[in-house]
Amino acid sequence: MIWNRKYETMERDQMDQVQLERLQATLNRVERNVAFYRRVLGSRGLGPGSIQRLADLGRLPFTTKDDLRRSYPYDLFAVPLRDIVRIQSTSGTTGTPVVVGYTHNDLRMWGECVARVLAAGGMTEHDVMQVAFTYGLFSGGFGLHAGAERVGASVIPASTGSLEKQVRIMKDFKTTALACTPSYALAIASTLEEMRIARADLALRVGYFGAEPWSEGLRSLLESRLGITALDNYGITEVLGPGISFECEKKSGLHVNEDCFIIEVVNPSSHEVLPDGAEGEIVLTSITKEGFPMVRYRTGDLGSVSREPCSCGRTLARTSRVRGRLDDMIILGATKVFPSQIEEIITEEAGLAPHFRVLIDRKDGIDSLTVTVEPSESCGAVDLRERLARKLEAVHGVSATVELAPRGSLARADEEKLRRVVDKRRI
Amino acid sequence: MLRVRNLRAGYGNVEVIHGVSLHVDEGEIVTIVGANGAGKSTLLGSLAGLVPARAGVAAFAGAEITALSAETVVSRGCVLVPEGRQLFADLSVAENLLLGGYLRCRQRARRALEQDRERVCGLFPVLARRTSQPAGTLSGGEQQMLALGRALMARPALLMLDEPSIGLAPLVVREIFDVIVRLRREGTTILLVEQNVRAALSISDRGYVMDTGRIMLEGTAEELSANRDVRRSYLGREYRRIDE
Numbered sequence: 001m002i003w004n005r006k007y008e009t010m011e012r013d014q015m016d017q018v019q020l021e022r023l024q025a026t027l028n029r030v031e032r033n034v035a036f037y038r039r040v041l042g043s044r045g046l047g048p049g050s051i052q053r054l055a056d057l058g059r060l061p062f063t064t065k066d067d068l069r070r071s072y073p074y075d076l077f078a079v080p081l082r083d084i085v086r087i088q089s090t091s092g093t094t095g096t097p098v099v100v101g102y103t104h105n106d107l108r109m110w111g112e113c114v115a116r117v118l119a120a121g122g123m124t125e126h127d128v129m130q131v132a133f134t135y136g137l138f139s140g141g142f143g144l145h146a147g148a149e150r151v152g153a154s155v156i157p158a159s160t161g162s163l164e165k166q167v168r169i170m171k172d173f174k175t176t177a178l179a180c181t182p183s184y185a186l187a188i189a190s191t192l193e194e195m196r197i198a199r200a201d202l203a204l205r206v207g208y209f210g211a212e213p214w215s216e217g218l219r220s221l222l223e224s225r226l227g228i229t230a231l232d233n234y235g236i237t238e239v240l241g242p243g244i245s246f247e248c249e250k251k252s253g254l255h256v257n258e259d260c261f262i263i264e265v266v267n268p269s270s271h272e273v274l275p276d277g278a279e280g281e282i283v284l285t286s287i288t289k290e291g292f293p294m295v296r297y298r299t300g301d302l303g304s305v306s307r308e309p310c311s312c313g314r315t316l317a318r319t320s321r322v323r324g325r326l327d328d329m330i331i332l333g334a335t336k337v338f339p340s341q342i343e344e345i346i347t348e349e350a351g352l353a354p355h356f357r358v359l360i361d362r363k364d365g366i367d368s369l370t371v372t373v374e375p376s377e378s379c380g381a382v383d384l385r386e387r388l389a390r391k392l393e394a395v396h397g398v399s400a401t402v403e404l405a406p407r408g409s410l411a412r413a414d415e416e417k418l419r420r421v422v423d424k425r426r427i
Numbered sequence: 428m429l430r431v432r433n434l435r436a437g438y439g440n441v442e443v444i445h446g447v448s449l450h451v452d453e454g455e456i457v458t459i460v461g462a463n464g465a466g467k468s469t470l471l472g473s474l475a476g477l478v479p480a481r482a483g484v485a486a487f488a489g490a491e492i493t494a495l496s497a498e499t500v501v502s503r504g505c506v507l508v509p510e511g512r513q514l515f516a517d518l519s520v521a522e523n524l525l526l527g528g529y530l531r532c533r534q535r536a537r538r539a540l541e542q543d544r545e546r547v548c549g550l551f552p553v554l555a556r557r558t559s560q561p562a563g564t565l566s567g568g569e570q571q572m573l574a575l576g577r578a579l580m581a582r583p584a585l586l587m588l589d590e591p592s593i594g595l596a597p598l599v600v601r602e603i604f605d606v607i608v609r610l611r612r613e614g615t616t617i618l619l620v621e622q623n624v625r626a627a628l629s630i631s632d633r634g635y636v637m638d639t640g641r642i643m644l645e646g647t648a649e650e651l652s653a654n655r656d657v658r659r660s661y662l663g664r665e666y667r668r669i670d671e
Contacts, residue, residue: 017430020432020448021448021449021450021635021642021645022645024641025635025644028643029643048445048446052432079656083654083655083656103653104653105653108650288646290656
């Protein structure tokens, strides 16, 4: 279902006009109200009025995670603090956290964006939505909550925590829609099986998963084990939270809420803007945010964009599913592979649990990669290791040693950020 | 219906509007708010063909109007009700109205013009009562109604109003705005320029905030009303620190 026909099916030339107006207004505002933008725009002679068409966006400087960290906490806010009614922040696991702020209008817009995400999966006021993202500074919980509330579903702010409690809520409260990370969803699926709760005992229909890259293999697994349609959605706290882009029922790309965000894809090293279809780093510019506007924020996520019309009827541009974060890319010599690609191979194997760990080490100047997997049956162990190693080599050129771990030994995703890859070379 | 991109205009050496982009869809009421000197009147004047545009493009009903003369713009269906009314004070109410339809006189549309005059008087009964009075003897509110009526005589598809509430008592402002809403209901698209933010946003679908010749914010009327920065920053008071 399309939540907002006006913007989700807008003609291209009309959308271009809306984007241009909002981009120009955003630039006028940040140039006036945000010292950082006034400085970086001024130093390049880019005053307001330098953007006359959307393509001119390419002339503006990027905003990076470091810029955000250096502005901790409030230096990038574009309105006085008394107009900010919500503060969220990133976890800060990889450095100083990034603090973001929302005005009343920003919160309303956020709810609208996420409502579109959820309506695309058929959510209505008849749904019971279980939000199993952490509620707190992290934007996931509140974001999904606001969108579901806007749609009118009955929202259960379950947050994360005890899986048994999560499952009990799902069964007793008759949850029809689940929102969480895909790895948490997997843990829920396993817990359901352990507690011997049958799919027939649940009212679950749809899952909205995001906040980490996940493979098609994992999608099929979740859909069959939970008996649901599993849809991807994308967002980052620095730019909004969830609600930037979302899959429709066609599952062929994530529609970007283009009336609120302009998306570009750039070469990760040269930062040149790439044409549609080419994979690169996703760059986002907010065009409606008041409290914390972002101009050409380099997300560190890898994807491509397409402006081909989708058969769902939406005219919004689509991104590919995010293959991974630039940071997460495992690089061994000339080999480059993403954890999600390893996940794809593992989920294809019938005899394996969908959990794994990657250990990268260096001895005597030689890099090594060990992938530890968890067989769910104990037959053909030796075969399994060799077969997997050959597959990794053949498909991704990765030369790895495969180790087996005892059943159930690889940690569950109870914590926020799953650390599946450990690179000892960096330590 | 109206699509403007990167419009620049001014007077002599002074550029007053610096790259303004906006649009008005058919059937909308869109308001531009901003303090004195923001460039709102210059913007409307530029669209109406009274102030030449120096750069940028304005398109009305799919065709460019940027370099057209004022009377051509009117003939296309885009009509301005100027700031301060600008009535012919010595001419009667009826004569002022007729002049609004001047372009159509040449098209031998006398009967249609008469019908329109009656329609306008239906909208503003006071004009019917004062039809032979010199326009200069009318009260402020009556003059505003006459100015509006005169514009309607040109059968506009898009009506542009420059500060219709200026100098008028609140009750009269309410009356004028009620008429604007009625006009929209009857099929006229409206672009309104106003300093009276609250009154204007109360009848608008969307708005733009202008400040020193630039658009600072765009949104639905509800969003602009909820933005306290609109009043504070763009309509006068400044803030200096984030935690002020």
